[in-house]
Structures are given as structure tokens and as C-alpha cells.
Amino acid sequence: MTQISDSLRLLFETSVEDEGDRYTVAIPPELVENGSIDTDGTYRIALLAADEAEAADSEPSPAEPSSVSRPEPAPSHSQGPPVEEGEVRTVSIDTLGDQGDGIAKVERGFIVIVPGTKPGDRVEVEITDVKETVAFAETVGEATVR
Structure with a gap:
């Protein structure tokens, strides 16, 4: 079972791009624009399988900090959180x-x-x-x- 740290700061869905000699994790632009991620910062990230069944059976894998680029936003992010305070x-x-x-x-x-x-x-x-x-x-x- 995957354990998710309480120190989790962000969770989002994205892709890993193969750039030959390195891999880049695309960061949704709104996370940089709203201040959740600082382009001058260094971050530790974990990757979880997108497939629910794989994610439940696998442990997070540490990865190197990604380079920040201006990718297309993930469709699920443009909708905002699916819950509201007081709900x-x-x-x-x-x-x-x-x-x-x-x-x-x-x-x-x-x-x-x-x-x-x-x-x-x-x-x-x-x-x-x-x-x-x-x-x-x-x-x-x-x-x-x-």
C-alpha cells in the first residue's frame, strides 16, 4: 500500500518527457503563477503510477528535481479542487x-x-x-x- 507523507505540499497529474539524456516532469503553469512553486527553488518529488491499481501496489519512487517549463495544463487542474470548505x-x-x-x-x-x-x-x-x-x-x- 502506498504511504503518502503528511508533509505533502502538492499533488498533481502530469507527464514525464524523454529528452534523450534526461527526463523532465512538466509542472502545470498555474502552480508557478499562484506561488505554489518557486522557479528558483529545488524540490524533492515522488512519482506514483497514474493507474489506480498500480498506485495502490507500488511505493513512491524518488526522482531528481524537475526543470520548470511552461507545459499545457493537465485537464483535471483547470477544473479546480472537487471539494469546497464547509462541504x-x-x-x-x-x-x-x-x-x-x-x-x-x-x-x-x-x-x-x-x-x-x-x-x-x-x-x-x-x-x-x-x-x-x-x-x-x-x-x-x-x-x-x-
């Missing part, structure tokens, strides 16, 4: 983060972090904070185990 919904906890918080995936693989939950829990949550690539929530009901 109440039921989610299934898939895995735990490094700090022990439950991690759920909702539409388009968007991550929702829910403290006090564990894999297999199905919980009603209220979204408390929404970032470009991740949201945080608190439980508002009892957890049920699948």
Missing part, C-alpha cells in the same frame, strides 16, 4: 500518512486528509481547508469499517 461528504479512508492521518481519494484522485481515521474506515467529514492539490477534513459522524 460535508462521506469518504473511504484508503491509507495512512506519515503522521498517522487517514488519506482518502475523491473525484479525479484528489486527496483529502482526515485525522483520527484508519484504512477501511468510511466516515462522514466536513471539509475544513482546501488547497490547490489537497484538502483537510474533520469527522462529523461515527466511522464505519468496511
Whole structure:
């Protein structure tokens, strides 16, 4: 099972480009434009398989920092986060983060972090904070185990 660190700052879908002697990870322009990524910074990245089945069975692979270019934005990013602050919904906890918080995936693989939950829990949550690539929530009901 893939463990996603609680120190995760960004999560987005992109492609890896083969440039002969190196590979480039395309960064969506809006992440640079909104200040989420600084073009002068150095970043540690992890790559997860896009296929849900592969991602559940594989561990993240560290990679070298990417060069920042102006690629076409990924279609899923142009729609914005699929959740809103104050929204109440039921989610299934898939895995735990490094700090022990439950991690759920909702539409388009968007991550929702829910403290006090564990894999297999199905919980009603209220979204408390929404970032470009991740949201945080608190439980508002009892957890049920699948």
C-alpha cells in the first residue's frame, strides 16, 4: 500500500518527457503563477503510477528535481479542487500518512486528509481547508469499517 507523507505540499497529474539524456516532469503553469512553486527553488518529488491499481501496489519512487517549463495544463487542474470548505461528504479512508492521518481519494484522485481515521474506515467529514492539490477534513459522524 502506498504511504503518502503528511508533509505533502502538492499533488498533481502530469507527464514525464524523454529528452534523450534526461527526463523532465512538466509542472502545470498555474502552480508557478499562484506561488505554489518557486522557479528558483529545488524540490524533492515522488512519482506514483497514474493507474489506480498500480498506485495502490507500488511505493513512491524518488526522482531528481524537475526543470520548470511552461507545459499545457493537465485537464483535471483547470477544473479546480472537487471539494469546497464547509462541504460535508462521506469518504473511504484508503491509507495512512506519515503522521498517522487517514488519506482518502475523491473525484479525479484528489486527496483529502482526515485525522483520527484508519484504512477501511468510511466516515462522514466536513471539509475544513482546501488547497490547490489537497484538502483537510474533520469527522462529523461515527466511522464505519468496511
